[in-house]
Amino acid sequence: MASATRLKLPLLLALLAAVLLYPWIFTSNYAVNWGMLVLFTAFLGQSWNVSGGFAGQMSFGHAAFFGTGAYAYSILVVSYGINPWLAWLLAMVAGGAMGAMIGFLSFRFGLKGSYFALITLAFAEFLRVMADSVSFTQGGLGILIPLQSGAPMQFEHAWESYYLAAAMCLVAVLIAAGLKYTRFGARLVAIRDNESAAMALGIDIFRQKVLCLTLSGAMAGAGGGFYVSKYLYVDPHIAYNLGRSVEMLLVTMVGGAGTVFGPLWGAAAIGALGELTRSLSQSPGLSLVVYGVILIAIVAFLPGGLTSMLGLLRKRCRHHA
Amino acid sequence: MLEVTQLSKRYGGLRAIDGASLSLSKDRIVALIGPNGAGKTTLFAAISGFVKPDSGTVVFNGENITATPPHAISRKGLVRTFQITQPFMRLSVLENIMVGAYATTANRRLARDKAVEIASRVGMEHLLDMDSSGLTVAARKRLELARALATDPQLLLLDEVMAGLNPTEVAEIVEIVKKIQESGIGILLTEHVMQAVVALADDAYVLNNGRVIAHGALSVVMRDPAVIEAYLGEDTAHLDAGDAHA
Numbered sequence: 001m002a003s004a005t006r007l008k009l010p011l012l013l014a015l016l017a018a019v020l021l022y023p024w025i026f027t028s029n030y031a032v033n034w035g036m037l038v039l040f041t042a043f044l045g046q047s048w049n050v051s052g053g054f055a056g057q058m059s060f061g062h063a064a065f066f067g068t069g070a071y072a073y074s075i076l077v078v079s080y081g082i083n084p085w086l087a088w089l090l091a092m093v094a095g096g097a098m099g100a101m102i103g104f105l106s107f108r109f110g111l112k113g114s115y116f117a118l119i120t121l122a123f124a125e126f127l128r129v130m131a132d133s134v135s136f137t138q139g140g141l142g143i144l145i146p147l148q149s150g151a152p153m154q155f156e157h158a159w160e161s162y163y164l165a166a167a168m169c170l171v172a173v174l175i176a177a178g179l180k181y182t183r184f185g186a187r188l189v190a191i192r193d194n195e196s197a198a199m200a201l202g203i204d205i206f207r208q209k210v211l212c213l214t215l216s217g218a219m220a221g222a223g224g225g226f227y228v229s230k231y232l233y234v235d236p237h238i239a240y241n242l243g244r245s246v247e248m249l250l251v252t253m254v255g256g257a258g259t260v261f262g263p264l265w266g267a268a269a270i271g272a273l274g275e276l277t278r279s280l281s282q283s284p285g286l287s288l289v290v291y292g293v294i295l296i297a298i299v300a301f302l303p304g305g306l307t308s309m310l311g312l313l314r315k316r317c318r319h320h321a
Numbered sequence: 322m323l324e325v326t327q328l329s330k331r332y333g334g335l336r337a338i339d340g341a342s343l344s345l346s347k348d349r350i351v352a353l354i355g356p357n358g359a360g361k362t363t364l365f366a367a368i369s370g371f372v373k374p375d376s377g378t379v380v381f382n383g384e385n386i387t388a389t390p391p392h393a394i395s396r397k398g399l400v401r402t403f404q405i406t407q408p409f410m411r412l413s414v415l416e417n418i419m420v421g422a423y424a425t426t427a428n429r430r431l432a433r434d435k436a437v438e439i440a441s442r443v444g445m446e447h448l449l450d451m452d453s454s455g456l457t458v459a460a461r462k463r464l465e466l467a468r469a470l471a472t473d474p475q476l477l478l479l480d481e482v483m484a485g486l487n488p489t490e491v492a493e494i495v496e497i498v499k500k501i502q503e504s505g506i507g508i509l510l511t512e513h514v515m516q517a518v519v520a521l522a523d524d525a526y527v528l529n530n531g532r533v534i535a536h537g538a539l540s541v542v543m544r545d546p547a548v549i550e551a552y553l554g555e556d557t558a559h560l561d562a563g564d565a566h567a
Binding site: 181182183186187189190192193194196197198199200201202203204205258 | 369371390391392393395396400401402403407408409410411412416419420421423424427429432468469472
């Protein structure tokens with residue numbers, strides 16, 4: 001136990017150094033943007049991990065929070081001229097509010113497991129259709145953020161958004177680590193493993209689940225705000241895309257749901273794989289096929305994700321030693 | 322400290338509990354016994370809020386807690402365990418007990434210290450880092466007990482904590498339960514293992530078809546003809562009658 005902790009610190013520092021130095025080693029815009037996307041996907045995965053991994057409430061519609069954050073940011077910046085950093089903060093609040101609302105409605109009626117997954121999917125689809133048809137989102141036209149050199153939260157160089165994504169990722173890892181070592185986190189894990197036992201020990205499972213989805217939604221909302229500030233455009237399809245929801249759960253399941261670094265490993269693995277399939281074949285659908293196969297393989301053979309593979313290897317080494 | 326009055330719960334045409342009443346005080350260990358399907362577990366569930374009774378009241382420390390949500394009842398100090406043990410599978414023994422201890426403090430270190438202390442009270446101090454999924458039945462029963470104990474309960478409802486244990490293990494749990502009661506925690510238990518009931522309980526309520534058919538000191542209750550009939554079945558009673566006629 002103690003030796004494992006001693007080993008971990010240098011590893012963590014090495015990981016941090018690798019993240020910080022990456023844009024200095026791979027200087028091309030393409031490479032830096034790829035790194036930014038990995039970190040950003042890891043951040044979104046971590047948002048899903050909070051509710052899906054730690055609390056075991058597997059959502060299929062986290063795009064609902066991402067998209068709400070994206071729209072909140074865009075509308076506040078474009079229609080109301082609010083400072084983009086403040087708008088980003090409010091995007092986070094909007095995502096959290098959406099999490100609280102969807103959580104309240106689903107958990108009030110005791111939806112669990114696949115029912116919860118389906119209702120979250122339905123909410124995300126509902127929001128997509130709404131965004132397509134109401135005027136303040138400008139419908140299918142979408143919202144364009146005007147490009148202004150030097151304006152706050154607009155990124156002239158790829159490395160700027162890279163480091164912001166890295167900072168978000170760091171905060172997300174700290175949140176996950178916090179769940180590992182606090183009462184709130186212990187209660188979420190207890191709910192995941194056994195709701196009846198959790199209730200018998202005095203845990204208000206409804207309240208904890210709503211709080212958890214609020215936190216998760218706030219994170220995804222911040223992700224949505226960041227996304228628009230980087231790509232300067234949002235429409236209903238970008239905001240409330242099912243693919244986004246799937247990506248968030250995919251990287252987390254692949255890396256290891258309910259672990260602190262799982263989403264990071266998962267995002268790196270999926271990101272690398274995406275590059276690989278793209279270089280091997282020109283057909284755009286191939287990466288999706290490969291994702292599907294990998295998800296099935298992980299669920300079937302490695303339910304703990306890549307993180308659990310490290311543990312298994314360590315155990316095997318110990319047996320041989 | 323606990324007053325249950327005329328509690329009833331039916332599932333369709335089945336009266337799982339049918340006007341059951343009982344009362345108990347802190348200084349006694351009270352057993353709730355009865356044949357299979359008598360309604361013991363349903364009565365436990367109705368008292369602890371897991372099942373909403375159709376009628377009747379549950380009063381705990383002078384407060385009406387009928388149909389209060391289970392977590393709120395637990396926080397008031399009335400804590401149940403489960404007949405089929407319900408460990409948090411992916412947590413260690415220590416972490417399982419800490420979830421209970423977190424009911425009394427948000428501080429991780431305090432919760433941890435408390436969990437370690439509780440573990441030694443139930444004889445699990447050597448199993449702290451074990452995964453709870455790898456525990457034996459006996460150890461799981463202890464874990465159920467430890468987790469409930471860690472919440473600082475005033476009254477424990479123990480649902481068959483000795484089922485499936487061998488006589489040595491039963492004797493060990495009996496000692497632990499006795500010590501818990503001596504520390505000032507009231508205990509209501511259901512039990513099939515008569516060895517344990519006899520060793521532990523001061524008083525017993527006998528439940529049959531959802532009704533309390535006898536109540537009193539265990540030695541008296543066990544000689545009650547209604548109780549004997551409930552356990553051995555009416556067929557035996559008829560047979561006896563037939564013999565008498567012959």
